[in-house]
Amino acid sequence: MGSLQVALGIDIGGTNTVFGLVDEKGKCYYKNQILTEAHLPAETLFSRLFKTFNSEFKLKKEIFELVGIGVGAPSANIYKGSIENPSNFNWGYVDAVKLIEEYYALPILVTNDANVAAVGEMMYGVAQNISNFILITLGTGLGSGIVINRKILYGKDGFAGELGHTTVEENGRYCNCGRRGCLETYASANGICRTAFEFLSLYNYDSMLREYSYNSLTSKHIQEAALSGDKIANLAFEYTGAKLGFALANSVSHLNPEAIIIFGGLALSGDLIIDPIKNNLEKNLLPIYKGSVKILPSDLMESENAAILGAAALIWKEINKNGTIIQVSKNIGIKN
C-alpha cells in the first residue's frame, strides 16, 4: 500500500458517471468516466465502475492509499447511505453504501450533487473562508445545499435544502414533483426555456428564439441570443433572476447567510444571470439584511473535475486522523 492518501470521488449523473482519485489538497491523480445506463439496476453500474477502477488502481497501489469513497448522486440520503427513486433512473431504492462496501470496506458517504458541490466549495473553492452559505445549482432543475457553521444542514431525515421546491407562485407552473409554482420551474435551465416560450407568446418583439421548437430550445441558445442583444432572451434572464432573487430573500430571512454561491450550467452565463439575481435579492431583502449577502459564482465549476473534487471532498471534510468518519450528530453532519 502506498503512502499518498487519496479519496475516490464518484459523481453519478443521468447519462455519465465520472470518478477519480483526489488528495486532501484537491489534486486529481486519476479520472475516468463510464455510461450510467440508468435503465439497468444500480448493481451493474457499480460492477462496471469498480471493474474499470480496480484494473487501473491495482497498478497504482504502491503509490496510493485509498482512505474513503464519496459519492454524489440524485436523491441520495447521507443518513441511510441510500439513493432513493431518482427521477429518470430505473433504480428504486438502492442501498448504495452496501453495494460499494462489497468492493471496498472503507468510509463511504453519499449525498446529492448540491451538497457535494457545497462541500467542494468549502474544501477547494470560493467558500474556503465562508462559514454560512447557501449553494444553488442551476442545472436542469434547481438543487441547493445549506451550510451552517461549515457543516451541511441535513435536517431530521436528510432532506433539508430543497429550495428548488419552495413555492414562488401560487397556482404557478406545473412541477414534476406534482405541485405548482416551485422555484425550479422558473429558475433552472428548464425554467428559463419555459420563460422564453411564455415571453414569445406575451411580447411582439422579433427574436431569434422564435425559430426553435420547445424540444429543441436550450438555455445555451437563450444565452447566445441574450449576448447578441435579443430582447426576449434578455427579458428571460431578467425574469429568472427576479424569481430567484425573490425566493432567496426568503431564504436569507431563514438563515442569515454570508453568501449565496451559484453553481451549474446556467451559472456559466455569468453576469447575464448573476446581475439580476443580485439586484432582485437586494430589492427584496428585509432592511436588516441589505448589503450583507454576497452572490458569488462558483469557483469549482470552472474545473473540469468539479464533480469528482466535490465527491472526494465529502470524505476529506469528514474524515479524521484515524481514517474514520467523524461521528457527529444525526441532525447536522454525518452519521457513520
Add this chain to the structure above:
Amino acid sequence: MGSLQVALGIDIGGTNTVFGLVDEKGKCYYKNQILTEAHLPAETLFSRLFKTFNSEFKLKKEIFELVGIGVGAPSANIYKGSIENPSNFNWGYVDAVKLIEEYYALPILVTNDANVAAVGEMMYGVAQNISNFILITLGTGLGSGIVINRKILYGKDGFAGELGHTTVEENGRYCNCGRRGCLETYASANGICRTAFEFLSLYNYDSMLREYSYNSLTSKHIQEAALSGDKIANLAFEYTGAKLGFALANSVSHLNPEAIIIFGGLALSGDLIIDPIKNNLEKNLLPIYKGSVKILPSDLMESENAAILGAAALIWKEINKNGTIIQVSKNIGIKN
C-alpha cells in the same frame, strides 16, 4: 452565598418587564414585574429593575447563588449583547450586556423573545426530546426561532429566523418593515384582524364583527366570534392558517424539521388556529416531507411564568459546570 443555583430571567415587553429566579429544573422561586416605560432610556429600566430585584435578593442571598442573567427583548442580538432600535421603544442602540454588567458581573445573554421561547421549550417544554424544530410566536407580529441539533440558529450576524418577514404575497399587505406581503401581515394577532376587515368587505355574511371599529377589534373578539359560529371569523382563522401553512411548507423545504411549535397569544385559540395550519402545511408540503412534520402547541405558554422560564433557560442551556458560558462558534450558538 447560598447553595441553590438560580438564573435571573428577564423578559422586556413593550408595556411590562417581568423577571424572576429559576433553577435548572425550571422551578421559579421569585418573580416580579415593573413597567418598561419604553419612552425613557434603557438605563432607567435596568436601574429600576435592579433596585427592586436587589432589595429583595439581598434577603435571599443565604439561599441562592445567582449564576447568570438571561434576557428576552425585541431586536436583541446575542452576538453583540445588544438591543437595537426595537419598534415602539425610544431606545436606539442599547448595549444591554454592558448595562447589566454594572449590576452583576455574571454570564449575561440577550436574544429575542422567539429564540427565548424556543430555548424554554427545549429545557422545560414540548421540545425536550426534539432536536430540530421551528418555533413560531403568534403575537402582535410573527416571531420565529429555528433550532438545529438543539442549538438556536443565529446566522452570520445574529439575525437568522425572521420568518415573519418572508414574503407570502407579492404586492400584498403593507408591512411595518417597509415591504409588502410579509407573512406577519397575515399570520399574527394583527394579521387576523386585517383579514377580518378584508372579509367583512368581501362577503355579505352577517357577522358580530361588523360592530367593531378597526381600532377596537382584537384577535380575542375574532376567537369568541368563531367559537359562536360566526362565518367571517371562522373564515379569518382558516385564511390565517392557510397563509401560515403555505409559508411553513417553504420553511420545511429549507430545514426538514421534526416539528413546528406554535406559541403566543393567537396560539391560545387552540384548534381554531392549529387545525388550519396543519391542513394547509400538509397540503403544501413536497411529497418527501408529507406526514413527517408535527405541529405542536407550546407547552410553556400555559405557564404564567413562560417568559421568565425561557429567559432563564438561555443561561441554563449554555452554561457549563464551571459557571461560564460554553464557548461555541459565532455562527451557531453563543459567543461569550
